[in-house]
Amino acid sequence: MIRIVVDAMGGDYAPREIVRGAVEGGRGRDIEVVLVGRREAVEKELSGCDLNEVRINTCWAEETVGMSEDPVQAIRRKPNSSIAVGIKLIKNSHSSAFVSGGNTGAVAAAALLTLGKKKGISRPALSIVLTSPSGPVLFLDVGANPNCKPQHLVQFAEMGNIYMKRIFNISEPRIGLLSNGEEDTKGNKLARATHQLLSKGRLNFLGNVEGQDLPRGKADVVVTDGFTGNVVIKLGEGLGEVFAELSKQAVDNNPLFREAQRRILNYTALGGALLLGVKGNVIITHGKSDAGAIKQAIRLAEQMVEQRVAEAIGH
Amino acid sequence: MIRIVVDAMGGDYAPREIVRGAVEGGRGRDIEVVLVGRREAVEKELSGCDLNEVRINTCWAEETVGMSEDPVQAIRRKPNSSIAVGIKLIKNSHSSAFVSGGNTGAVAAAALLTLGKKKGISRPALSIVLTSPSGPVLFLDVGANPNCKPQHLVQFAEMGNIYMKRIFNISEPRIGLLSNGEEDTKGNKLARATHQLLSKGRLNFLGNVEGQDLPRGKADVVVTDGFTGNVVIKLGEGLGEVFAELSKQAVDNNPLFREAQRRILNYTALGGALLLGVKGNVIITHGKSDAGAIKQAIRLAEQMVEQRVAEAIGH
Numbered sequence: 001m002i003r004i005v006v007d008a009m010g011g012d013y014a015p016r017e018i019v020r021g022a023v024e025g026g027r028g029r030d031i032e033v034v035l036v037g038r039r040e041a042v043e044k045e046l047s048g049c050d051l052n053e054v055r056i057n058t059c060w061a062e063e064t065v066g067m068s069e070d071p072v073q074a075i076r077r078k079p080n081s082s083i084a085v086g087i088k089l090i091k092n093s094h095s096s097a098f099v100s101g102g103n104t105g106a107v108a109a110a111a112l113l114t115l116g117k118k119k120g121i122s123r124p125a126l127s128i129v130l131t132s133p134s135g136p137v138l139f140l141d142v143g144a145n146p147n148c149k150p151q152h153l154v155q156f157a158e159m160g161n162i163y164m165k166r167i168f169n170i171s172e173p174r175i176g177l178l179s180n181g182e183e184d185t186k187g188n189k190l191a192r193a194t195h196q197l198l199s200k201g202r203l204n205f206l207g208n209v210e211g212q213d214l215p216r217g218k219a220d221v222v223v224t225d226g227f228t229g230n231v232v233i234k235l236g237e238g239l240g241e242v243f244a245e246l247s248k249q250a251v252d253n254n255p256l257f258r259e260a261q262r263r264i265l266n267y268t269a270l271g272g273a274l275l276l277g278v279k280g281n282v283i284i285t286h287g288k289s290d291a292g293a294i295k296q297a298i299r300l301a302e303q304m305v306e307q308r309v310a311e312a313i314g315h
Numbered sequence: 316m317i318r319i320v321v322d323a324m325g326g327d328y329a330p331r332e333i334v335r336g337a338v339e340g341g342r343g344r345d346i347e348v349v350l351v352g353r354r355e356a357v358e359k360e361l362s363g364c365d366l367n368e369v370r371i372n373t374c375w376a377e378e379t380v381g382m383s384e385d386p387v388q389a390i391r392r393k394p395n396s397s398i399a400v401g402i403k404l405i406k407n408s409h410s411s412a413f414v415s416g417g418n419t420g421a422v423a424a425a426a427l428l429t430l431g432k433k434k435g436i437s438r439p440a441l442s443i444v445l446t447s448p449s450g451p452v453l454f455l456d457v458g459a460n461p462n463c464k465p466q467h468l469v470q471f472a473e474m475g476n477i478y479m480k481r482i483f484n485i486s487e488p489r490i491g492l493l494s495n496g497e498e499d500t501k502g503n504k505l506a507r508a509t510h511q512l513l514s515k516g517r518l519n520f521l522g523n524v525e526g527q528d529l530p531r532g533k534a535d536v537v538v539t540d541g542f543t544g545n546v547v548i549k550l551g552e553g554l555g556e557v558f559a560e561l562s563k564q565a566v567d568n569n570p571l572f573r574e575a576q577r578r579i580l581n582y583t584a585l586g587g588a589l590l591l592g593v594k595g596n597v598i599i600t601h602g603k604s605d606a607g608a609i610k611q612a613i614r615l616a617e618q619m620v621e622q623r624v625a626e627a628i629g630h
Binding site: 132133178186189215224230231232234237238240 | 560
């Protein structure tokens with residue numbers, strides 16, 4: 001049976017929204033949901049939930065990692081944190097996934113230290129699915145690797161290719177390289193060298209894509225270094241928030257507008273970020289996730305297990 | 316007298332909107348506006364304009380540079396293009412400025428080849444003014460230099476500091492370095508080395524700022540390399556356009572919404588981009604500029620001359 005391990009303590013609205021979302025995510029499905037966290041807090045929230053048709057299990061972890069703690073130190077010093085315990089629960093299990101809205105760096109550090117990298121992958125990448133009018137776009141790396149070499153970006157493209165094939169059933173995902181112009185000659189040194197490698201490779205490489213092509217969905221997978229990728233997703237969030245404030249009074253009650261706003265605000269939030277390239281299925285949700293977003297993340301985790309994404313990447 | 320030289324042939328709506336905007340920009344002000352372009356086209360548009368209280372002059376240039384032409388080759392091969400001729404008209408004149416909505420690379424190449432760099436500036440930078448709830452933000456480089464060294468970013472900060480002092484009267488502009496986290500230790504190699512240099516410098520350096528801080532206006536000047544900067548502004552444009560499409564039906568007739576939309580769409584368009592660091596005042600407007608945008612660019616050009624921006628930068 002598929003087992004989804006959920007960090008009950010991670011995120012701005014933990015544990016309440018996480019526990020509720022986890023219960024809803026498990027209801028009526030053939031999966032086991034394991035909540036990891038402080039006994040008192042988790043039991044209190046669970047007591048208010050309808051547990052019909054849900055397989056819920058619990059695992060107590062009395063420590064928590066703060067959002068501003070140093071990731072590697074936190075994982076080393078807090079072996080009983082919900083992140084460290086949760087990651088251990090999915091070790092060596094292809095049928096498990098871990099979902100957390102906690103300190104992103106700490107989840108990545110725990111995954112690297114405990115699960116390890118897949119063979120053939122030098123740098124696991126934090127990856128998000130953006131929405132676009134022409135379908136989902138996988139964008140990576142969004143922050144795990146601020147300094148990259150061309151071969152790292154090629155590996156990102158290979159991982160993204162597998163993800164979009166398996167999760168979205170795209171037979172030959174179109175791969176784009178984020179650059180400052182669409183011509184082959186555009187790019188910084190990293191982008192130009194990566195362009196040469198991808199041109200010679202076996203993927204369906206479209207060439208360079210520009211900033212405006214990301215929300216338009218010109219490619220199915222867009223690769224960049226973790227510095228540029230991080231700036232891009234945070235700008236998207238910031239623009240969405242500024243827009244929401246500016247237009248709040250104007251159009252709060254118009255349903256079509258609310259849908260448009262939701263799509264810009266949720267620009268980074270189609271289920272959560274994925275840590276691709278480690279030996280395991282690891283999903284990092286946005287800190288602001290509510291029960292609905294956690295439910296969505298659990299569906300995504302289930303799909304990643306079913307479609308054997310982590311198994312298919314590297315060796 | 317201040318002389319503003321305008322490329323009548325540059326931009327998607329040239330020459331009509333450019334000529335009209337130039338006439339409106341000159342009306343009632345103590346400036347001379349010089350239109351550079353094809354005689355037949357410019358005369359035709361001028362014949363439809365009210366020329367009361369405007370000092371308009373013309374300079375014929377029968378060639379034009381296409382948007383996809385190689386910048387340096389185009390300038391070398393087309394000495395009679397409106398860009399090459401226009402730039403020559405402002406050479407060695409502190410009281411002149413050049414405004415063009417044509418091929419950005421070609422304008423930059425003509426400025427570098429004909430005007431030259433200011434002493435002390437290794438890399439002139441393409442710079443834009445973003446709007447934010449807390450005031451204007453100068454953002455550079457947005458594309459002139461895809462590969463930068465730390466000292467180049469320091470020079471960008473110095474140029475931005477002068478610009479914001481002189482054009483927006485900010486006594487000690489707050490300088491931010493775009494990075495993938497606000498902590499000093501965040502950044503790729505370039506950002507971390509730049510952080511060290513700016514920390515030791517004499518500017519009002521705030522430290523790292525993140526993607527979401529750009530539209531929020533956390534700093535008055537934000538510096539980055541031209542690769543990242545280009546991706547950022549194009550993403551802003553793309554998101555604005557996608558948003559406009561999504562919400563068109565919903566709220567087209569609501570004035571508060573239209574204002575919010577205008578602010579996101581015009582995210583990159585407060586008067587035009589500035590080529591800072593060359594010996595002259597050079598403004599590059601957005602290709603989609605209409606007469607209103609050109610009028611705004613002419614006001615900006617006038618301010619740059621009055622405030623002696625190009626003179627104050629470097630030596």
